[in-house]
Amino acid sequence: MAVDTSAILKPQLNRLGYAFEISSTRPGTIHEHCHQGIELLFVQRGLVEVSMNGSVFYLTPGQLVLHPGHIPHSSRALSGRFQRFTLYVHPEVAAHPATRRFLKEIHAAEKPMVLAPPPSLSAPVFRQITQLNSDTLAKTIVADILDRIAQNDFLAGTPIIDENLRLIIQVLSYMHHHSHSNENLNEIAARFYISASRLRSIFSQCIGYSPRQCRLELQIQKACALLARQVEIDAVASAAGFETRRGLERAFLRLLGLSPAKYRLVVSSGHYSPQLNKNLLTGR
Template sequence: MKPRGRVQMLRCALDGVEATAAHTTHAFARHSHDRFGIGVVVAGGQRSASGRGPVEARAKDVITVNPGEVHDGSPLDEHGRAWRMLYFEPSLVYATLAECAHAPVREVELTRPVLNDPQLSACFTRLYSVAVSAANERAGFDDLACEEALLALFAHVGRHHATPLTPEREHIGPIVRARSRIDDDPASSATLADLAAEAGMSRFQLLRSFAHEVGLPPHAYRMQRRVALARRLIASGTALADAAACAGFSDQSHMTRAFVRLLGITPASYAGAVR
């Protein structure tokens, strides 16, 4: 199974950062990322149901996503759209924002999913160029240029496009328990009845409440967590067939279909970029 168009994982010179380049008509199902995402649409346009509301993005717009934010994405027309994207580990974002602000930063969210900010776009393009383009052209890395570009990007983000989150007292509710069971062992074949028992609900109550609180039904959420587990295994050097088995997929083809549906790339392409 191949994506319609091309979504490509690229080598990146920065630890804690993943990069993609895409030109595709692929419609992405509802999903979320474990990382912050910042990117620029370079051609065409996209419509998405963001956790911060429905949005449309067009060429030259900056697009963002927060960790855990459920969203989808489809092209505005048959020509598709092209974008460049960087995904940042939350710990890297918090540390960089704290350094720029000279103050501790615990948790923030990127305030808007689509931005028309030429300075932010220029900062992103600079970082993408020095950290990604040079790496994939096998030229020499310039660590100093990467560090400068990273700080410039997040200095601007921190001043204009990040909102501190107020810490909330942790509440271990029934849906949190059910979701934690999936998080702890995504490869498990737990049934809806098992998850309902964990939450102390009927299957129907669990299904309705899980979709409302998480943004995805249990099966789709587990599939997403299996893809995330497989990505970690593949990045660590695990063979594709073994990663599929360890992550709970019926076979490698099953894993490939899930990767393409959620990420627009195949596991083999991902492996080639991160190893």
């Protein structure tokens, strides 16, 4: 049975007894922390790194992941975008046998739980989460998902790293540490004994991004960090791997919607948290 969000009204939220904090992650690391409640993560595009109790896990697009907030954890997008939902359950709801069973399993987990809805649910659930455009809609969808989880409609597993994902992690790490380099994709692929076309195919299949998109995003992130430290724009362009200042400016306008100079001005004011343009997220 497909999830019909139009039929999920605010009274149902109150009946379910879920309270939320909702945030979309920005480029950069979320430092290790603990808190009450449960975190639900949804990976829209790219690759997400989650650390729990010193162990590192990698999440790919379309995965729904739960983990307890009381265990020291952090999460960051190595590329792309993901959403975090912090869930608190009202005591009267937690007393329900199905919910109590669900909460006990989550709080006992030492690894993130990857949720696998049946095929009849997965497509509509993932499609609706990627189209979230308001806190109210987000809450109704997440409440319905959690209700189904509590009723054991979803199977749970742990993140798995296969050879293709391992390769992507290695390539992204190389790109991160060599974002200033002018190497082309053929040269980067050769370092990992693979053709450029094969590397593009693996990236596209596993994380929904091309290597070029990932590299550009890493360059932008590095440039943002340098601009925040008041480094001259010409020096930022060179250090971030852009051949010219104009190339840096074009990339900023396309992906962030403002120039490097304007970015530095508004970030220094403390009132701006940049989000990458949806063109990058959709690959257009």
